[in-house]
Amino acid sequence: MVADNVGGLNDTGLELPLTHSGAAFMRAQKVIPGGSMRPSSWFPPHPPYALRGQGCWLTDLDGNRVLDCSNNFFSLVHGHAFPPVVEAVREAVGQGTAFGLPTPSEIALAEAITGRAPHLERVRFCNSGTEAVMYAVKGARALTGRSAIAKFEGAYHGTYDVMELGYESSPENWDGPDGDPAATPYVRGTPPGLIAETVILPYGDPARCADILRRKGRTLAGIVFDPLASRIGMIPASAALVEVLQEACARDGIMLICDEVIGFRMAHAGAHSLFGLKPDLVALGKVIGGGLPAGGVAGPAARMAVYDHTHGKPGVALGGTFSANPLTMVAGKATLDAYDEAAVSRLNALGDAFREATNAAFRAAGLEAQLTGMGGLFRLHLTGRVLRDFRDITPTPGGEALARVQAALLASGVLVTPNVSGALSTPMTEAETTLLGRLMVDCVAEALG
């Protein structure tokens, strides 16, 4: 099937050498480095180009309709073109898209977030998860007067320079001279000073974390922590790790920064509430913008006062021309209103049942594969081993076979991220997750076979 509104490419009636997506990619290469805007959604020879989405289905330029389990990297909890979001944005856009003044819509979204997460008493908005983590890091520095930051090996927190350290370490460079995990730079030109004062922690080894923090904790402004870090394998953080972090933060006056850019969707009150965490600052993004660019920093009032600019120079200037723009604010509010306790529980239960059933099917078929994750989030690993850490999935178990699974899923009508992770959305039912589970098992069998 060829989409009817992509314009003329097929007008000749001749067989085209390229798909419409292929033609779009060739055009893009002339004006965009690499022909692609986002490393995370890239896979060879090129991804299909999206045309439109409705609910949990996405249609590409060539008219292929796929079950969308990427959901724009877990940001669309209600899927595409969710009617309350469309309605709210339609109404807001006619009134102006951004003002050099505050709007009531920012108060409404702030109330929606603080109203569902009692630990988050105050919130400030920005435009992306990367910005949110950056502002949280700056907040931690201003609150403590220290500059060093700790983060976990392999964890992704956006593209803010310090947060990229240790993110893509490999066996050749992941041990530092002192035997601790190294702050391996992701990009050339990373300032050596940043590398020298960034502490990298091993997610799967709480005792080692405790030891590192005993030695280095007093230098730290903050620890950035995602309790279900997707690039560490979507392995839920252990209770022992949570205890170590909280203890070190209390002992050494370190700010605990919880990255809930993905995780906020996991519980009505956010991921920290599920893991018994009491973070000083929480970085938000994705779901709080209802599909529009969004980020935010939230936390207890005393900590968030560091961003208060109304009594002279603030600890941290958190602003931005498009921060709290009304379109994002109303889309986020409509999204969170519909993502109430019942919707959160239903989606989490659907995801738990999906992972459990699919893992049982992998075992029954004798396939070396497993889904990790929690609630509506999942990630595939081509190994039956127990996974605890970034090092357990580096190099990627199954390597090229995993890419074959992603390609086979796409060919079967399912879009997942290039590392075969995904998120369910509220329009999905057991019908979609059963289909997804069956295709997952078939595609793994084919890729490993």
Ligand SMILES: Cc1ncc(COP(=O)(O)O)c(C=O)c1O
């Ligand atoms: C855990 C986490 N933190 C931060 C970010 C950065 O968010 P953004 O892409 O909105 O800048 C991401 C993006 O995927 C993320 O997964």
